[in-house]
Amino acid sequence: MRWGPDEPLKLEEITVNPPKASEVRIKLLYASVCHTDLLGLQRKPVVLGHEGVGVVESLGSDLTGFKIGDVVVPIYIGECGSCNNCKTGKMNMCMVYPFALTGLLLDGTSRMSARGKPLFNFFSCSTWSEYNFVDASYLVRVDSAMEHPHVSFLTCWFSTGYGALGRKPILSRDPLWPSSAWALSVLGFKYSLSNHYNRVDVNEAKRGLGEAFGMTRFLNPNKSDKSVPELIQEMTGGMGVDYCFECTGVIALVSQAVDSTKPGGGMAVVVGAGTDNDLHVNFITLLMGRTMKGTIFGGIKPRSDLPVLFDKCERKEIQLDQIESHEISLEELPNVEEILKQADCVKISFKF
Numbered sequence: 001m002r003w004g005p006d007e008p009l010k011l012e013e014i015t016v017n018p019p020k021a022s023e024v025r026i027k028l029l030y031a032s033v034c035h036t037d038l039l040g041l042q043r044k045p046v047v048l049g050h051e052g053v054g055v056v057e058s059l060g061s062d063l064t065g066f067k068i069g070d071v072v073v074p075i076y077i078g079e080c081g082s083c084n085n086c087k088t089g090k091m092n093m094c095m096v097y098p099f100a101l102t103g104l105l106l107d108g109t110s111r112m113s114a115r116g117k118p119l120f121n122f123f124s125c126s127t128w129s130e131y132n133f134v135d136a137s138y139l140v141r142v143d144s145a146m147e148h149p150h151v152s153f154l155t156c157w158f159s160t161g162y163g164a165l166g167r168k169p170i171l172s173r174d175p176l177w178p179s180s181a182w183a184l185s186v187l188g189f190k191y192s193l194s195n196h197y198n199r200v201d202v203n204e205a206k207r208g209l210g211e212a213f214g215m216t217r218f219l220n221p222n223k224s225d226k227s228v229p230e231l232i233q234e235m236t237g238g239m240g241v242d243y244c245f246e247c248t249g250v251i252a253l254v255s256q257a258v259d260s261t262k263p264g265g266g267m268a269v270v271v272g273a274g275t276d277n278d279l280h281v282n283f284i285t286l287l288m289g290r291t292m293k294g295t296i297f298g299g300i301k302p303r304s305d306l307p308v309l310f311d312k313c314e315r316k317e318i319q320l321d322q323i324e325s326h327e328i329s330l331e332e333l334p335n336v337e338e339i340l341k342q343a344d345c346v347k348i349s350f351k352f
């Protein structure tokens with residue numbers, strides 16, 4: 001957990017109270033690390049983590065859809081199925097159970113405390129804890145024999161890339177350019193229908209992983225004096241690309257992503273979370289018919305879409321074995337920021 005904005009990560013003994021009527025207390029089995037955990041977005045003190053899988057340890061009296069021992073995943077958005085957005089079937093921005101940054105449950109309170117102080121949760125998940133609690137509206141049951149670390153990867157990282165990237169290329173045979181430091185875009189590509197997938201990254205160590213997953217071209221902008229949009233235009237006959245996915249959340253890269261797309265229909269998609277709210281995009285660039293949009297969880301609907309992904313993984317249609325690079329112990333967790341910076345680090349997970 002983290003006590004304050006400039007405080008280091010710390011292991012603490014915390015108290016997790018029994019769940020209220022619509023809530024579930026979960027015993028975590030496995031959790032993983034997503035760079036969003038370390039951006040400092042949530043109120044403090046906070047129990048971090050938003051990727052993980054566990055079993056229902058106890059549950060509130062009003063709940064009928066879950067039972068003790070069920071394998072479950074907490075997700076940071078809900079899916080009521082009946083609000084105006086859910087009814088469209090085209091988006092995951094549920095209006096009844098929205099993405100919440102309050103760090104509290106729906107009744108405005110917390111179930112966790114340490115040293116006598118209430119703790120905030122992270123994106124209604126707080127998976128870096130041996131026990132956590134969640135409103136059942138933000139919970140999905142895992143009826144699959146998938147390996148637990150792989151289930152954890154589906155609770156943000158892989159699914160975000162799969163959802164964001166996996167759908168768009170169906171419309172296009174032209175090149176895609178995820179400007180990303182993440183492997184998620186690589187994975188999303190492999191299971192999409194696109195013919196071309198190109199990757200922009202300053203980390204050469206990611207070239208091999210990209211090639212293993214069918215990457216067409218790799219561009220390291222540190223090896224040229226030209227900007228990324230200039231390099232991309234050069235490589236596409238001056239046109240730019242149909243889709244460019246920005247996965248790092250670095251504001252300067254978002255405008256580069258927009259500038260790298262085709263006039264008259266190119267789209268830049270913001271996938272990664274960042275800390276800077278002030279985005280500057282070239283006005284003329286947008287006026288030329290480009291589109292910029294963002295996505296949370298890659299547009300994946302937790303209750304409708306995740307079971308389909310669980311199935312694909314169980315049948316090895318999607319293979320997640322190749323992507324786990326670091327399994328660490330709970331004691332190593334406070335050093336996770338350093339581990340994440342290592343050139344060969346693709347994905348970190350840990351077992352409880």
Ligand SMILES: [Zn+2]
Binds near residue numbers: 080083086
């Ligand atoms: Zn809804």
Ligand SMILES: [Zn+2]
Binds near residue numbers: 035036037050156157
């Ligand atoms: Zn994430």
